[in-house]
Amino acid sequence: MADARAGTSVVVGVQSEKGSVEKWGPIILASGVGTTCPWRGPTRSGSAREGRGEPTMSPNGSSGAALGFGVVSQGPLGARDGLIDNAMSLHDEARPQGSPDRSDQPVPLAVDLRGVHKNFGAVRAVRGVDLAVRPGEVVAFLGPNGAGKTSTIDMILGLSRPTSGHVAVYGMAPQQAVGRGLVSAVMQNGGLLKDLTVAETVAYTAHLFAVSRPVAEVLERAGIAEIAGRMVAKCSGGEQQRLRFAMALVPDPELLILDEPTQGMDVEGRRSFWRAIRHDAEQGRTIVFATHYLEEADAYADRIVLIRRGEIVADGSAAEVKSLASGRTLRATLPGADEAALRALPGADSVEVRGDTVLIHSADTDALARYLLNNTAARDLEITARGLEEAFLALTADDESTPVGAER
């Protein structure tokens, strides 16, 4: 996976102090950085590699600058409409090589979720998700178990209906899209018939669609042509998952959805599964996959949607989410702080004022510290760096005691 990635390494320091991790509102990353999927195009400008969990100090402030991200922080959820707009504009800029026919023939959004809620009894699994996926994007739903990823995917596939809100796939109801073979999925807990062979299972699926790709071609693309005659019962977990992938390829869908596709696979199974997916995505298919592995989202998506407790907490390119996650937090005592003025400071991603205490998250806390010390009455400055994993956990952690959304 690293082969497609170029650019300088930026080592982000880890100086964990979990207590200082702040809770942020939804953050939309809108920037003009080249955010092409790492396996599709060369336009990613300088990717970051992190030393995960290693207590190394970073070359100061380089990460944000190198990535050139501009983070737009939005406080309250009020900016719902803006949220979609931002997400879309981001991808307008982000995919300069996008499909040429898009401008003449507008195609509906691959996935269009608006104000989607899903409750299971008292459990609020999905709480107001707005998401627009454009054709050709590779999007990762990243979040811990129970964040609402599967619930959201089930609604996109028409397996369940939202409690409230609007779901459309290519401008139509999910079940219509499924019926036409526009969308297919590799599901986390889909069963297989043990007494069919691999090829028979794919043929079974192919007979159900109005139009389907030849079985041999699909097996080839999923990388299981050599085990076509094997009984499903004798296939390993990874082989069964690639069989599910082959079944999903049968209708040659515009949109492919993968729900935790590599869960329970060993390293080699994981690698070869993603090799097959990567190969497929090169053809330009729209892909949405759910994962709770940061590395997977980083390596295979060109856009990451961070989900926590049924809400989208961040949405942007992999590089942006990573730089967001890998920034540092500056804490200072500043009586009478002007929150709006602080927010306007260059590089301040998120600002929180708690009484006399000011918390600013930024990729360049040095510049902020210099500014605060020189120009304001700020004192007692503390700068806390955190590792990528910790920052990710902070973004997605369940830190409230109210009932948490179940995974399904």
Added chain:
Amino acid sequence: MTATQAALAERRTPPLGGFSMAVVALEVRRLLRNRRTVIFTLIAPVIFFLLFGLNSSYANQRAGHGNVSAFIMISMALYGAVLATTGGGATVSVERALGWSRQLRVTPLSPVAYIAIKMLTSLVLGLVSVTVVYTAGVIAGKPSMPAYLWVVTGCCVWVGSLLFAAFGLFVGYLLPSENVMQVIGFVLMLFSFGGGLFIPLSQFSPALRHAAELTPLYGLNELVHYPLVGGAFAWSWPVSLVVWLAIFTSGAVWRFRRDTARV
């Protein structure tokens, strides 16, 4: 791949909700590959027929328009066909529990078409079962009845057995495991005794006979033998059949409703 409006418009849904005879053929192949299914539905009825249907002490005795051997052959064909349809019904719910139906729900296959495929598969297997038993009868040479009755009774057994698909659905929801066939084999054995498939109910004590007449296979068994035996028609037979069908269907619906949250 980049979708144009035209490409999207070209996409269509399959006719008949995704129903396809090719899938029925695959399902039949699956069943015939399953050794347990083959033994229960194809081999066991033939063996029972050979054991009970050829005994010279009674085989050639008269039974309506034919002989006792023909009577027993019909019973065994019913036993096999009922096993086939019950098994077919059970696979619907078991596959649901295993997650296969969830997999199918991201295809155009409609639930009705899915159940239709399963029922048709059961019917094919039931037909094979009836044919195998009747062929054994022809080869053995003992059963005797007019040619048209071979066809009529065979068809009655075949179509009537479909009613047990509802029983299979119900049992499948109650015991959603891959071993459900073993349970079904045992329960249907009991039902077969109760219905008089193995031993004529006249051999039972009066109390046991009345109890047996309340079991699910009784009405169907009497009905499929009626063309051969003739004589007085009892309305209690179709009533028994309808009541049991209602019980099995509502049981399946009840379990199905409880199960829907799982998809």
